[in-house]
Amino acid sequence: MTRTALITGITGQDGAYLAQLLLSKGYRVHGLARRSSTADVNTMRLKWLGIENDVRIVDGNLTDLSGLSRTMRDVRPDEVYNLAAQSFVRSSWQQPILTGNVTGIGVTNVLEALRLEIPEARFYQASSSEMYGLIQEPVQSETTPFHPRSPYAVAKVYGHWITVNYRESFGLHASSGILFNHESPLRGIEFVTRKVTDAVARIKKGLARELRLGNIDAKRDWGHSRDYVRAMWLMLQQDQPDDYVVATGRTTTVRDMCRIAFEHVGLEMDDHLVIDPDLFRPAEVEILRGNPAKAKAKLGWEATISLEEMIREMVDADLARHSTARR
Numbered sequence: 001m002t003r004t005a006l007i008t009g010i011t012g013q014d015g016a017y018l019a020q021l022l023l024s025k026g027y028r029v030h031g032l033a034r035r036s037s038t039a040d041v042n043t044m045r046l047k048w049l050g051i052e053n054d055v056r057i058v059d060g061n062l063t064d065l066s067g068l069s070r071t072m073r074d075v076r077p078d079e080v081y082n083l084a085a086q087s088f089v090r091s092s093w094q095q096p097i098l099t100g101n102v103t104g105i106g107v108t109n110v111l112e113a114l115r116l117e118i119p120e121a122r123f124y125q126a127s128s129s130e131m132y133g134l135i136q137e138p139v140q141s142e143t144t145p146f147h148p149r150s151p152y153a154v155a156k157v158y159g160h161w162i163t164v165n166y167r168e169s170f171g172l173h174a175s176s177g178i179l180f181n182h183e184s185p186l187r188g189i190e191f192v193t194r195k196v197t198d199a200v201a202r203i204k205k206g207l208a209r210e211l212r213l214g215n216i217d218a219k220r221d222w223g224h225s226r227d228y229v230r231a232m233w234l235m236l237q238q239d240q241p242d243d244y245v246v247a248t249g250r251t252t253t254v255r256d257m258c259r260i261a262f263e264h265v266g267l268e269m270d271d272h273l274v275i276d277p278d279l280f281r282p283a284e285v286e287i288l289r290g291n292p293a294k295a296k297a298k299l300g301w302e303a304t305i306s307l308e309e310m311i312r313e314m315v316d317a318d319l320a321r322h323s324t325a326r327r
């Protein structure tokens with residue numbers, strides 16, 4: 001039997017890689033995408049992976065319960081992956097209410113539509129290591145208490161607990177993946193890794209001279225999106241729903257990540273890096289480091305791509321983009 005999946009946020013980084021993974025496993029893939037006047041740009045990531053004609057895009061928005069219910073009724077997915085969110089932490093101070101409505105309440109909208117229309121379907125929620133915020137333990141696991149530090153993280157804590165609550169209240173097969181930072185050549189340009197690799201490529205090509213960053217002492221546990229979407233799928237193949245940390249277990253400063261990118265093209269980071277106080281955040285998550293032991297033991301999941309390999313892949317992709325882009 002061909003299985004059917006619905007991915008909210010299919011136009012995002014993870015949505016594109018997850019769609020590719022599910023297609024390779026023979027799934028019929030539907031993706032919820034919000035209507036946009038720039039639909040050609042919106043599907044850029046699916047085009048990059050060469051799968052834009054293999055998925056069916058459904059118009060919808062996480063804030064519109066009636067549309068979500070209709071989609072569940074029409075598509076009748078076996079698996080629902082809720083990846084849609086206002087996902088940029090910095091923007092969440094500028095748009096706290098929108099972030100709460102989409103990243104928080106939006107999860108309840110998807111769960112309600114699922115519960116009312118297809119309660120037998122399996123559900124994945126994209127939870128985040130950002131929920132640990134002001135960390136309560138040096139290495140964070142599924143049992144580490146949360147202390148969110150941004151409106152985004154507060155909304156994600158809500159989304160996480162409503163998922164747990166629907167599992168406990170209604171017996172839904174609802175799982176939550178607490179994913180640590182993961183990147184790729186398809187990462188949005190506003191996030192620090194891609195901002196760095198894009199700038200390094202432009203500097204190398206003579207299109208720019210400097211890279212402006214905020215807090216380069218912050219530390220993150222960075223993995224690759226291709227590895228992390230595999231963990232999402234594995235969670236929904238388990239007999240029992242559960243919550244899992246997905247991480248590499250290694251933490252690195254923004255400064256050292258940046259140095260890897262500059263070294264890859266033979267440039268000296270200190271010749272180009274400028275610290276801009278305007279890019280510091282009102283409250284910072286200083287350090288994250290995850291313990292993926294449960295994912296390894298129960299899902300057989302492990303990260304396979306190192307930070308160095310990933311940053312080099314991202315720099316090469318940005319060099320290629322700037323070779324073809326018009327100046």
Ligand code: NAP
Pocket residue numbers: 008009010011012013014015032033034036042060061062063082083084085086087088102126127128129178179180181182183188
């Ligand atoms: P992303 O590239 O920013 O993608 C977000 C997706 O959500 C996009 O497809 C976006 O559509 C869609 N979206 C935003 N608002 C929406 C709305 N109101 N209705 C419907 N769709 C909406 O994020 P990502 O990196 O792929 O991350 C996927 C999920 O994992 C997110 O929930 C994120 O918060 C979470 N997460 C990410 C990481 C990470 O390091 N990447 C770590 C932990 C958790 P448009 O294309 O129209 O903008």
Ligand code: GDD
Pocket residue numbers: 087088089090127128129130179180181182190191192193195212213214215216218219220254279280281284285288
């Ligand atoms: N974006 C950005 N831009 N970040 C910078 C900059 C800059 O110019 N300079 C320093 N940083 C620091 C931030 O202050 C933060 O400590 C770190 O780099 C990482 O920032 P982002 O790449 O924007 O990611 P994030 O950690 O805030 O959030 C990402 O990971 C979360 C999981 O922990 C996002 O993908 C979230 O959606 C995700 O939940």
